[in-house]
Amino acid sequence: MSADQPFPRPVPSPQAPLGPRPKRRRRRLALLVIAALLAYPAGTYGYALTYPGDASVAVRTVDWLRDLGLGGVVNAVENWWFTRHPPSSAPPPPRDLPSTGGIAAGGAGPRPRNLPVGPGAAAGAGEWLPGARSGGQVAEYTTFLQPDPAHASVVAGVAWLNQSLVRTQLFSGTKDPGGPGPAAIPAELRGTLVAAFNSGFKLKDCNGGYYLDGTTVAPLHDGMASVVIDDTGRVSVAQWGRDATMNPHLTAVRQNLDVVIDHGAPVPGLDLNPAGHWGSASNQFQYTWRSGLGTDRAGNLLYVGGTGLTLHTLADAMVQAGIQQGMELDIHSPMVTFTSYRPDAPGLAPDKLLPTMPGNLTRYLQADQRDFFATSLRFRPPTAP
Template identity: 70%
Template sequence: MTASANAAPARPRRRLWKLRITLLVVLALLAYPVGSYVRALTYPGNASVAVRTVDWLRDIGLGGIVNTLENWWYTRHPPSTAPPATTDLPARTGAAAPANGPRPAPLPHLPGGPAGEGVWTAGARNGRHVAEYTTFVQPDPQHAGVVAGVAWLNQDLVRTQLLTGTKDPKGPGPTSVPASLRSSLVAVFNSGFKVNDSRGGVYLDRTTVAPLRNGRASVVIDDTGRVSIADWGRDAAMNPHIVAVRQNLDLVIDHGRPVPGLHDNPSGAWGSAKNQFQYTWRSGLGTDRAGNLTYVAGGGLTLDTLAAAMTEAGIQQGMELDIHSPMVTFNSYRPDLPGSRATKLLPGVPGAADRYLQPDQRDFFAVTMRGTGPANATHGPRAS
């Protein structure tokens, strides 16, 4: 037998070993992303598969691709120029019992617009005093189909607290509305961008969850449960009476006017370079001249038209909260009507009407009638 005949069987064996090594390398390279994706899909807390997938892509460094796809999609799908369908508008209620106390002024409306625009509907009451009023506005004259819901909350009658999520941001306290507060719950609504994208920090229950930054728009909650909207470092600074601060981007409304630069966002103060042009669900929070809290949200909004809706709603100091359909949530409750169901600010507001009654991956705000204990101080038991 020749030497070449002896070497011939070795070649297939070497090829087989190379193939095995290649497969092992491929499997090793796939193990981390597959494992991390499985962990993302099974991580505790309420979130859809789509939201979990997008968050995972951002977490593994593909946020630029996600932003590009979002910008391509949302900027190329403008809202309708036709009037909104009645199914897109809040149901108009019948005559309500007389109410005492402060109430918001009527809001402007487009000529020929739908009935009920700018007309306030009374919500939760404390006796004959109304704690919450809601309405809607049409802030985009070029797209008549755009509707923004508005909720006005009397801070003399309600208190607000920040609750963290199971994932972003993690922090002290419960991740759903505690059972001890549900009988007095008036409203729940979404917070801001993910902390890494918010350009700001979070402070809660004497814990710095993420460092606070000067110049950032901030929801500031004091130990009486009152909210102010501040440019951190200019309008507010840490003191013993502050129990929570949630920062998100820069102010959108300052002293009753949209801040300069909203249209082109030259410094990226309000997110990625182009997301201000996206026609998407957006939300904002502010205070009026009397210090009452006002939340605004709607679909098909750009940053400009969100600011327009906020100024129409009478906001003097205001900031953008989260954007995109899975993230925007505002649900109202009637603690004065036991057994009543939660209602959405607009019929099309994304998410379930019981969101935040179960642990959620993202932080949020809960508003309750006064007399339920210190805001962000002593939490009730976690709800399952």
């Protein structure tokens, strides 16, 4: 190269490709979006797990899924599981039956007639055992039935409560429906406590109404099955708008689905469940824990609950128990629970209606997330030794 020739200008090297940086940015943005999407359900799940009131992790999780709008998925899973696991056709083992020992028989006052049972029924089926007493009169009797001939293992417990001797109250849960009053049986009521038992579906799952002590927590709907409690503590089960309407003497109304037993017979369509009158589609075919409440001809209160029951076999058990007007309450474990108490015995002597019934004996003695009922003696018994 000659001296008078200028040096060639250096040719700039091609710029390094910028591809990886935008990719990393897009990846980070995607991760941030995913994290944001997960943060809401994670936060609500943590809130659900720590919300005040007694409830198992499983119950809290299912309620959380429903609150996220996944109720249809939960219903589909429940239908798939419970309709494909029918109960055994073998007789129930003795451990699944209520004990008939250690309870004194007899007692003054009205006594229900033993219930009719089919051939091959377990010993003690349909025979009433006395429970809490008031002034020598028996306020509660219990027994069990086997309402499904095709599945002999199915056992339904029955409790009979003399409404002349007991009064009933409705208690709101901390979460559902969260109405007025305490969410646990108050201490001053425990000296007369006879029984505590579950209420119905969550209000938003049954589109039901709820009224308690002058407060309408959810509007009452005509046509719905309703537990109606007046200012004397007496319960009636009614079709709202036909059998009962609001009046100054009512203290509580708890609605749940449609009537199941009307004038002593199952209503038509229980196996079809048209328009979801008794829960989600195919719910009526699930073999699961179910409960029902009703009154007999004399106005006594009857609770029926057991596992392996379809809606049809629950209705059969309710009719067999003598219910004239009745409705379904809650379903599934551990929502079905009935505990009897003996206010005349040390420590209240709590006992489950069935040995296999889920839940613990002190469930409603502490704040619960769901509403429930409790019955107590109208007259305080002598202090237990």
